[in-house]
Amino acid sequence: MIRINNLSKIYNNDIEAIKDISLTINDGDIYGIIGLSGAGKSTLVRCINLLEKPTSGTIEIDGVDLIKLNEKQLREKRKEISMIFQSFNLLNQKNCLDNVCLPLTISKVSKKEAEKRALELLEVVGIKDKAYAYPSQLSGGQKQRVAIARALATNPRVLLCDEATSALDPTTTAQILQLLKDINQKFNITIIIITHQMSVVESICKNVAILDDGFVAEKGEVRSVFSNPQSIAAKRLVFPEGYDDKLITSNKDVKFIRVVFDGDIATSKPLVASMAVEIDVVASIVYASTKSIGGVTYGSLLLSVDNDDEIVKKALDYFTKNEVSAKEVFLNV
């Protein structure tokens, strides 16, 4: 279990990047930390393995306060806390196999044993055939797979991901997220995911904390935070282009359904229209933010339907049947 207590970081230039942050992350969780640029996400995640020294507060992993460790103990502890990065950070002059071997040779594992384990891990991440290729010969997604294999080499308990998919296209992002999900289940590794993308949190995280200007604006289960955002920061994330407040608050006689297109299916069906025809549920679009990339739709819709639980259920079932994720959200105040 990771316990972060009253963590603050003030940089030399007096910028207070994170302020009094407290979070508890359970073993085996996939925990998202989301926020806009400059919110302090990277600072927070880099404090977790003490790449950045917090100004105050504590970080406990399985009851051990990292800040109290000496340099040598910290280095050993870091072997239990792996990290993957937006820029992959592979050694450019070494092939994939040697890159994955690096954490092992650093831990004085014999070359032969290290290579054996590295090959196993490259198999786990699905690019064993690239073992002898150099990073410059790989695509972004492949590089991140190598980085994930390297991160797993020391059998870590925690995997920190700082914008690990931000440099990847949507399809590759989905594949890498699926891989992380598999790894979480297979090895029971706690994963902390830093991102500015809603879709990332929605597709794999169980819990989420929303960071806003250095503070935790809201935290909890992804389902409840995203379907019923309370804070302004959360609402801004869920509806990035804003929505018409009046339309919602003035109309108490409707219920809202949020539909998310995460690129998993290539739907060309006009679902809102077809819903009216097929199951006789009429919905109006309150808010829409979708884009189509390569024939696949990403984004979300906010629909309003009549204030009737029966109708809401029918609509939700309809979307589920069409393999689109939809949830009721509660926006009326």
Add this chain to the structure above:
Amino acid sequence: MFSIEKIKEALEIVINQFPLALWETIYVTLIATLFATIIGLPLGVILVTGKKDGIKPLPNWLNSFIDLFINILRSIPFLIVMILVFPLTRLIVGTTVGTVASIVPLVIASFPFIARLVESSLKEVDPNIVEMAQSIGATPLQIVTKVMLPEAFPSLLQNLTIATTTILGYSAMSGIIGGGGLGKIAINYGYYRYKYLIMLFAVIVLVLLVQIFQSVGSFVATKSDKRLK
């Protein structure tokens, strides 16, 4: 200007003396580069790792001292270095003249230069990669040997080639005060005895040597760079 006779005479000297002189120049250059690298490489590493935001920060005064020390050594002209290190040369080699003796001032004059070149090569290493190494629990020494030096390898090779050709030039200069090799021939025949043809030959061979060192070094450096494949 150059009569047949003079050319004949020059050729004779070239055939008799050049092979040994060439060999002396090459080995003095290589040995001096080797020793200068042995001192300059760790120093260059410290220049990078010891910085305030480096992986093993040193006290400020020590950083300033190393910096100043290198700058001072680098600003003394090579001829003067040779004279200044006479006592040291005598201590190590037993004499201040001759081919072997010229290695000492060459090393002293060029290790600060190599330290700076190493510093610039290591500074090119992506700080994100260094951070990754810290995140996997590598010690500062492991970060240097397993991450920074291998990542900077092509650039280090490129810079060491520059150092070698510079040292080659210095070694020719050391011919003036007792060093051997092609420099000595150029000075002895060209300057003291006005046999310009010999001097010209010696210079041509030196130019060719620099060309060869530079081409081979660049070729190997480029070949070894895995980013370009």
